[in-house]
Amino acid sequence: MKIYNGRKFSLEVEKVTLPNGFERELEIIKHRGSAAILPLIGEDEIILIKQYRPVIGKYIFEIPAGSVEDGEDVFTTARRELEEEIGYQAEELDEVLSFYPSPGITNEEMHLFLAKGLRYVGAKPEPYEIIEPVKVKIQDALAMVERRDIVDAKTIIAIYFIARKQT
Template identity: 80%
Template sequence: MKIYHGRKFDLEVEKVTLPNGVERELEIVKHRGSAAILPMISNDEMILIRQYRPVIGKYIYEIPAGSVEEGEDVEITARRELEEEVGYQAETMEKVLSFYPSPGITNEEMHLFLAQGLKYVGARPEPYEIIEPIKVKVNEALSMIERKEIVDAKTIIGIYFISRRVM
């Protein structure tokens, strides 16, 4: 049963039968998916964003990301978000990983892209996005995770992924 229909997701309540035969009612956030981008300036330098997140009431460091729009290919989403949020176009956009950020409540699948050959064209964030792009070395990003300055899951996954590629 659909409870809510929104621009980015729907909320549904479904009765499911688990593999062990137990029936359960689930509240499920149905999501079209999303793209997250690792914008690499060089082999050891990347772009993060410092973004205000009103849901948690503070600024956090993240990699650029956004929701897939109706009928949109996920690579198009990645390219759109890279340009909107940090102002770059990528010569190459390689899908390197897909994962479920919160499979206990949502079917959202997030796709991680590696963006290289960057060309600055000017950022165009949405009016409700408060974003400051910053350039950071991969080693410094790893240190930011250790110091608990980076707390966003997709960003932690992306930084650890790229650190294994470049080190």
Template identity: 50%
Template sequence: MRVFKGRKFEVLVERKSLPNGDETEIEFIHHRGSAVVVPMLSSEEVVVIRQYRPVVGKWLYEFPAGTVEEGESPVQTAIRELKEETGYNAEELQQLIAFYPSPGVSDELMYVFLARRLRVGESKPEKHELIEVNKLNINELYGMLNRGLLNDAKTILALFLLRSKM
């Protein structure tokens, strides 16, 4: 049963069968999925956005990301979000992982992409997005993490994935 339907997700209540044969009623967020992009300018420099997040009432440092739109693939989402939020276009895009950020309450599948060979253009954030684009040294970003200045889970995971690719 649908309880709520918004632009990005809907809240459902459903009965689900468990592997042991029992049934349970669950409430969860059905989400089309999302894509995160790690934009690499060089082997030592990345593009990071600083974005105001009204839900938590804070400015957060993040890699560009967004919700998969109807009829769009995660790759298309990554390309669109990178352009909208930073102005960059990537000539090379590699999927690093797909993961469930909060499987206890949502079926959202989040895809993380590494973007290389970037060309700069003009950013076009959505009207409700307050975004600053930054170029940061990767070691500086790790330092921010160690000082507690990175609070966004998808960005932290992507940063650790990036370390394993270097």
């Protein structure tokens, strides 16, 4: 049963039968999916965004990301979000992994892209996005995670991914 149908997701209540035969009613946030982009400059620098998140009432550091729009594939989403949020186009855009950010409540699958060969064309953030791009050395980003200056899950995954690639 659909409870809510919004622009980015819907909230539904479904009865499911688990593999052990147990039946359960679930509240599920159904989501079209999302793309997150790790913009790499040279070999050792990335671009993060400092973004105000009204749901938690504070600024946090993140990588650019956004929801898949109707009729869009994840590559198109990644290219659109990269340009909108930080103003870059990528010569190379490779999907490096995908994951479920919160599988206990949503079916959202997030696709992580690595963007290389960046060319600045000008940012076009949405009016409701309060964003400041910040260039950070990968080692400094790791230190920010360890100090808990970076608390966003997709960003932590992306930073550990790129740091591991360098070793």
